[in-house]
Amino acid sequence: MPDRPLLTVSNLTMQFGGITALSDVSFAVDTHAVTALIGPNGAGKTTVFNCLTGFYRATSGELTLRNGDRTIDIVRILGEPFRPTDFLNPWRFATRLFYKCFGGSHLVNRAGLARTFQNIRLFREMTVIENLLVAQHMSTNRNPVAGLLNTPGFRRSEKRVVSRACQWLEVFGLKDDANRIAGELPYGLQRRLEIARALCTNPQIICLDEPAAGLNPRETEDLSALIARLRDDHRITVFLIEHDMQLVMGISDHIVVLDHGVVIASGRPNDISTNPAVIAAYLGDTDTEAYTA
Amino acid sequence: MTSILPTNLSIRHLLLETLTAFAVAAVIFCPIVGIHLNGYDFDLGHLKLALGLALGIAITRLVLALFLNTGVGARLAQHIMDRRQAPVAVAPTTRRLWAHVFVVLVLIGAVAFPFMAKKYFITVLILALIYVLLGLGLNIVVGLAGLLDLGFVAFYAIGAYTLALGHQYLGWGFWQSLPAAAALAALFGCILGFPVLRMHGDYLAITTLGFGEIIRLVLTNWVDFTGGPNGVSAPKPTLFGIEFTRRARYGGTPFHEYFGGEYNSEALYIFTYLLLLITVCIVVYINHRLKRMPVGRAWEALREDEIACRSLGLNHVLVKLSAFTLGAGIGGVAGVFFAGYQGFVNPTSFTFFESALILAVVVLGGLGSTRGVIIAALALTILPEALRQFADFRVLAFGGAMVFMMIWRPRGIIRPVRPSFSTIEANHAG
Ligand SMILES: Nc1ncnc2c1ncn2[C@@H]1O[C@H](COP(=O)(O)OP(=O)(O)O)[C@@H](O)[C@H]1O
Ligand SMILES: [Mg+2]
Numbered sequence: 001m002p003d004r005p006l007l008t009v010s011n012l013t014m015q016f017g018g019i020t021a022l023s024d025v026s027f028a029v030d031t032h033a034v035t036a037l038i039g040p041n042g043a044g045k046t047t048v049f050n051c052l053t054g055f056y057r058a059t060s061g062e063l064t065l066r067n068g069d070r071t072i073d074i075v076r077i078l079g080e081p082f083r084p085t086d087f088l089n090p091w092r093f094a095t096r097l098f099y100k101c102f103g104g105s106h107l108v109n110r111a112g113l114a115r116t117f118q119n120i121r122l123f124r125e126m127t128v129i130e131n132l133l134v135a136q137h138m139s140t141n142r143n144p145v146a147g148l149l150n151t152p153g154f155r156r157s158e159k160r161v162v163s164r165a166c167q168w169l170e171v172f173g174l175k176d177d178a179n180r181i182a183g184e185l186p187y188g189l190q191r192r193l194e195i196a197r198a199l200c201t202n203p204q205i206i207c208l209d210e211p212a213a214g215l216n217p218r219e220t221e222d223l224s225a226l227i228a229r230l231r232d233d234h235r236i237t238v239f240l241i242e243h244d245m246q247l248v249m250g251i252s253d254h255i256v257v258l259d260h261g262v263v264i265a266s267g268r269p270n271d272i273s274t275n276p277a278v279i280a281a282y283l284g285d286t287d288t289e290a291y292t293a
Numbered sequence: 294m295t296s297i298l299p300t301n302l303s304i305r306h307l308l309l310e311t312l313t314a315f316a317v318a319a320v321i322f323c324p325i326v327g328i329h330l331n332g333y334d335f336d337l338g339h340l341k342l343a344l345g346l347a348l349g350i351a352i353t354r355l356v357l358a359l360f361l362n363t364g365v366g367a368r369l370a371q372h373i374m375d376r377r378q379a380p381v382a383v384a385p386t387t388r389r390l391w392a393h394v395f396v397v398l399v400l401i402g403a404v405a406f407p408f409m410a411k412k413y414f415i416t417v418l419i420l421a422l423i424y425v426l427l428g429l430g431l432n433i434v435v436g437l438a439g440l441l442d443l444g445f446v447a448f449y450a451i452g453a454y455t456l457a458l459g460h461q462y463l464g465w466g467f468w469q470s471l472p473a474a475a476a477l478a479a480l481f482g483c484i485l486g487f488p489v490l491r492m493h494g495d496y497l498a499i500t501t502l503g504f505g506e507i508i509r510l511v512l513t514n515w516v517d518f519t520g521g522p523n524g525v526s527a528p529k530p531t532l533f534g535i536e537f538t539r540r541a542r543y544g545g546t547p548f549h550e551y552f553g554g555e556y557n558s559e560a561l562y563i564f565t566y567l568l569l570l571i572t573v574c575i576v577v578y579i580n581h582r583l584k585r586m587p588v589g590r591a592w593e594a595l596r597e598d599e600i601a602c603r604s605l606g607l608n609h610v611l612v613k614l615s616a617f618t619l620g621a622g623i624g625g626v627a628g629v630f631f632a633g634y635q636g637f638v639n640p641t642s643f644t645f646f647e648s649a650l651i652l653a654v655v656v657l658g659g660l661g662s663t664r665g666v667i668i669a670a671l672a673l674t675i676l677p678e679a680l681r682q683f684a685d686f687r688v689l690a691f692g693g694a695m696v697f698m699m700i701w702r703p704r705g706i707i708r709p710v711r712p713s714f715s716t717i718e719a720n721h722a723g
Pocket of ligand 2: 045
């Protein structure tokens, strides 16, 4: 295990008007491990993801991501509001203005954090392979002249991204569906395609929001094996939200439990399953069978 | 009416449907056709006509139902219903020969056309091709990137006025203005786009609508610069100093003097037409390539799901901006051709109706389908010319066509076709 975690969340607070969805949430995600974020419905799990990927602007807190030697301050690249001190320091002002104009969620992805969504968000009217090509946008030859003239350099670049897409399709068992319209795939395959698409952005860490929701037991088992492969063979850190306790207990190296926007427990799967606070939180919820299953 | 396509012929069912059709038609036509106002009174003398119309509709309905029960009819219905189910098709991996042959034949026909047709037909086709250009430009913005732009006519106007005013103030000819207009329209697209493109859907539509009106009002009211409602004259296109007018106007040689022979008033139109045809071919090629380029894929992805795009590292503002800019540039080029062909521009050519017409071209053609847009543009400009005697009903027919399309082909005349990728080839490379 490396000494420093890949992703650190400290004192994250998120308020929607009067509602406090997250208060003072702190945890870390270790490199090359599977970390699970669990909790009853409405606990604030998706909100954590949305803060991490810039779809919500955190009320306060620090989010840092490590990519190789670089340490990236996620809050900064999302474009924070100006502070009075900025007007005294021209450089600070300039960077803040730059991130305000050009910053946002896309920079989080480019920093090495990819995600999927609880309700699948595919490019439904594009083909499966095109979905993966869009994800590789930043690593293709984007010179318009080269593209219009279809130069050898452009064709090589296209070939490279297509073959990379094919590799991921192979891993996810979608190779035969490469030229199908994404929206016409069966639900289980759509879930897999969304994960494959996120992986095409070449991330350090992938955040999966309920990847097993709506899958049958067989598909869930396959998914669990796939996630383990991502960690072991592809050396990708996985951070997942999941309700299926069997899956979570089976593959997680570390679990963080959230309830009403507060971290109530975190630790290894064995410690979590016997933790009284966690059991109480789940029993208080109507969604009991999710835990006992 | 429970079903449009009765599957098995039942006499009772058939009669019921026919009666329903008759009743509905009678209810609609009796007040419209049958009752005539006569001062404060009305007379019912035309009720017979109304009932006759209703009867005609009922009989048509019956014949249609009978036809759909024959083998051919059933297959046709199946075909139509089938298309409704799959909105998008994927191109086969192997290219079909006849598609190439078809394109070549159309091109040969298009090139040969002006040498055989009358001047009037050439002018109709010039206008049609201008609309093809406009449609292709807007297709990038609306069809590919999914940004509802109701003020596209602004870029068309900017292009047209660049030619006219460039000639008046800077002495520019057609060829200097062409790139300048494209660049200027693109620049305006960029300036408008940057603040506006953070908005979505309706807000974007309203802002662009406003922009279109602002440009038109500026052109109307800035009388000192643009000539206001009186308009400005615009230079005609030339070819390397050869002019196509009776006497040289821009310091070149007239066509008929250069080659010897009689002055032919059609030459200018033939030349404009051919030039436009080449431009359209170039733009079609660009459209074709864009769909296979990263930027084109990014536009379509953005149309499908903006949030997913952002989560994949695409800067949505820049992606939208590139679509808006390129679309505007093509609109500008169309404007130059329009002004050059007319030899004169004034603000009445650039009203909101024009924006709506271009949008109709894109929507009817099938959002994102290049072929569809070309067909729709040709149809929407040539049909009104062919049916001049019904000119009063043009907008009505338009609305009817729209409603009909929304029911039968909500995705436009032509289904968008996605390029397919060979996964076998890729494996050898990888
Ligand atoms: N955009 C929003 N506006 C207001 N409240 C929100 C918003 N997003 C989430 N919330 C609130 O935050 C809480 C946590 O939601 P969420 O993170 O989706 O829960 P879950 O753990 O089931 O994913 C809920 O009470 C929800 O009402
Ligand atoms: Mg959730």
